Amino acid sequence: MQFKIDHKSPIPLHIQAENLLRELIDDPQYQGGKFLPNEVNLSKQLAISRTTLRQALNKLVYEGLLTRKKGVGTKVAQPSVSSKSMNWLSFSQEMKARGIPIKNFELHLSWVFPEEKIANFFEIKTDKKILKLERLRGRSEGPFVYFVSYFHPRVGLTGEEDFTRPLYEVLEKDHLVIAQLSKEEISARAADKLISQKLDTELGSPILLRKRFVYDQADRPIEYNLGYYRADSFVYTVESRRD
Missing domain, CATH: 1.10.10.10 (Winged helix-like DNA-binding domain superfamily/Winged helix DNA-binding domain)
Known part of the structure; x- marks a missing residue:
C-alpha cells in the first residue's frame, strides 16, 4: 500500500x-x-x-x-450490534441468533432493598430484599453493555443458579416462570463515573439506556432490567408494520 x-x-x-x-x-x-x-x-x-x-x-x-x-x-470501530423490537429475547439468545460470540466480563449477585420505583413496579414493600444481578458483557475486544436486573421474590431465584446460561432459560427451566411480555423504554444519556468505568468509555460520552419491564403469562411483573449500552457499539432497530 x-x-x-x-x-x-x-x-x-x-x-x-x-x-x-x-x-x-x-x-x-x-x-x-x-x-x-x-x-x-x-x-x-x-x-x-x-x-x-x-x-x-x-x-x-x-x-x-x-x-x-x-x-x-x-x-x-467494531460493527454495531443490532437489536430488533419485534422479537425480544434474552441478550444471550439475541447475540447467538446473530452469530456474535459474547464474553462475560463481570457477574455479581446481591440481595438488596429495592428503591421505591422498583418496589412499586413489583407491588412490594421497600423493606423486603430482592435479588439483584449485574452483568458486564461484550465481545472479546471489550464490554459494550452493562446489565442490572432485579427480580420479584415470587420468581423463587436463590442466587445459586448458573447465570452464565440465558436468563429466560434459567427462569423457565429452573423455576417454571415463563417471560411472556416485555415493555421497554429507550433513552439517551451521558455516561456517569460508574458507567464510563464499566464500559471503558470517557466520562460524559453518549450511552443508550434500555429499561425493560418483564411480565409472566399472568401479566405479573417478574423482572426490572436496566441495560447501559455504548452508543458506538449498539443500534436499536424498531420494526413497524401497517395493517
Whole structure:
C-alpha cells in the first residue's frame, strides 16, 4: 500500500488523507483492534499538519468507522450490534441468533432493598430484599453493555443458579416462570463515573439506556432490567408494520 499524499494534486489535502485512512480501515491488520499510527507520526509521514489530519480523522469518527480515546489512540470501530423490537429475547439468545460470540466480563449477585420505583413496579414493600444481578458483557475486544436486573421474590431465584446460561432459560427451566411480555423504554444519556468505568468509555460520552419491564403469562411483573449500552457499539432497530 502506497501511503503518501500528492502535494501537487488539486484534491484537498484533508480529502486525500481521508481516502488513505479509509484504505487503512480496510487493512486486515487494523480490523482486529490494532491502533492506527498516532497523529504525530502520521502527519509527519504524510507531510501535512496535525490540524489537516485531524479533520480527516474527525470525519471518519463521525461516520462511525473509527473510535478515538483521549490519551490512548484511534482504532477501527467494531460493527454495531443490532437489536430488533419485534422479537425480544434474552441478550444471550439475541447475540447467538446473530452469530456474535459474547464474553462475560463481570457477574455479581446481591440481595438488596429495592428503591421505591422498583418496589412499586413489583407491588412490594421497600423493606423486603430482592435479588439483584449485574452483568458486564461484550465481545472479546471489550464490554459494550452493562446489565442490572432485579427480580420479584415470587420468581423463587436463590442466587445459586448458573447465570452464565440465558436468563429466560434459567427462569423457565429452573423455576417454571415463563417471560411472556416485555415493555421497554429507550433513552439517551451521558455516561456517569460508574458507567464510563464499566464500559471503558470517557466520562460524559453518549450511552443508550434500555429499561425493560418483564411480565409472566399472568401479566405479573417478574423482572426490572436496566441495560447501559455504548452508543458506538449498539443500534436499536424498531420494526413497524401497517395493517
